[in-house]
Amino acid sequence: MMRGYEKNTLVLAICALTLAGCDSRVAEVNTRMQQIHSKPALPVPPPPVFLPVPSFNYAAQQLRSPFLPGSLAQELTSIAAHRVMPDTTRPPQFLETFELEDLKMRGTIQSPGGPLNALIESPKGGIMRIQVGNYMGKNYGRVVSIKPTEIGLIEIVPDGREGFIERPRTLVLTQVGT
Numbered sequence: 184m185m186r187g188y189e190k191n192t193l194v195l196a197i198c199a200l201t202l203a204g205c206d207s208r209v210a211e212v213n214t215r216m217q218q219i220h221s222k223p224a225l226p227v228p229p230p231p232v233f234l235p236v237p238s239f240n241y242a243a244q245q246l247r248s249p250f251l252p253g254s255l256a257q258e259l260t261s262i263a264a265h266r267v268m269p270d271t272t273r274p275p276q277f278l279e280t281f282e283l284e285d286l287k288m289r290g291t292i293q294s295p296g297g298p299l300n301a302l303i304e305s306p307k308g309g310i311m312r313i314q315v316g317n318y319m320g321k322n323y324g325r326v327v328s329i330k331p332t333e334i335g336l337i338e339i340v341p342d343g344r345e346g347f348i349e350r351p352r353t354l355v356l357t358q359v360g361t
Contacts, residue, residue, distance in 0.1 A: 267347045269323040269339045276318045281306055283320030283336070287357040291331050301329045303354075324352060332356045 278286060287304045292312065300312045303319065313319065313334075317326045320338060328335035334354040342348045 267339055267349050269347060273318075278303060278305065278311060278313065278317070278319035279321065279323075281320070283322070283324055283338070283352060283354065286319060286354065288334055288354050289357065291329065299329045299331070301326075301334050303334075319354075320352075322350075 285306045288301055289304050289310060290302045291299050292302060293299045298314055300314050303311050303313055305311065313326055313329075315326050315329060318324060319326065320336070322338040322340050324336040324338045326334055327337050332355060336352045336354065338350045338352050339347050340350050
């Protein structure tokens with residue numbers, strides 16, 4: 184069995200051998216560093232010469248934008264000339280509380296000599312009779328035509344540029360059970 188001082192001596196001997204091994208590696212590194220420092224420095228290439236870019240004055244603001252297709256540019260110009268605003272002072276009608284996609288056309292009805300009216304089913308299950316000039320849907324959809332199988336509407340929707348545009352929509356006849 185080893186005594187305490189023998190253990191300490193053994194540990195010190197192992198540490199000395201380990202450090203001796205490191206000493207030879209440190210000497211190698213120092214020698215290599217001396218060789219690198221003794222070589223002459225490589226020249227640094229000069230930075231590239233940048234030529235100034237000639238300035239360009241754009242003078243075609245009134246012409247069609249080259250970044251928009253021709254038909255889209257014309258459409259945006261015509262829309263800008265024809266500003267549309269929804270009538271927020273008009274009291275909303277019952278069918279304007281629903282999305283247009285949630286409303287279903289179930290048929291038409293006409294009194295003798297009178298205009299053609301459409302029958303609309305609301306999501307709540309009730310059937311309402313509407314005529315040209317009534318409103319439906321959340322986008323101020325005004326009924327502009329009623330045919331036996333469809334209703335034509337004009338909605339007023341945001342154009343994405345702090346304004347509104349008119350968008351035609353159609354609500355087609357839906358069979359009962361769908």
